[in-house]
Amino acid sequence: MLCPFCGHREDKVIDSRESREGEIIRRRRECLKCSRRFTTYEKIDEIPYMVIKKDGRREKFDRQKILAGLLRASEKRPIPMSKLADIVDETEGKLAESPDRELSTTEIGNIIMDRLRALDKIAYVRFASVYRDFQDVEAFLEEVKDLIRQKRS
Secondary structure, rough: OOOOOOOOOEEEEEEEOOOOOOEEEEEEEEOOOOOOOEEEEEOOOOOOEEOOOOOOEEEOOOOOHHHHHHHHHHHOOOOOOOHHHHHHHHHHHHHHHHHOOOHHHHEEEEOOOOOOOOHOOOHHHHHHHHOOOOOOHHHHHHHHHHHHHHHHO
């Protein structure tokens, strides 16, 4: 396992815990070079979850891709990393519940935006501006007005 901080290949496992369902093992590790700690997760390799793109293509679900988008949207916002991880976990959970093990990017985007709207309005608007591909200021303003209307009701 590569240390995410210094790239060293040797570490020691400090703690291991199984999830409630017994499907995932969480391990706390400490790098033997820089002594920094990090967490890894192990789970059984199953049939991959698929994402149906807007043009009909299918690709494997990538947690890191969603997390990267959430991190960009919430940059310089007071949102704990654990809340962003919860959004990714919930999204992956919806995929697991799907009988076909696949969701469209529209469904995934809506799950994320619903959670972000409740968590942080600024991060929500940032994410929506990329996800909905606003082409002009009017579309952006309409989204903000919609947020204001929802807040009043």
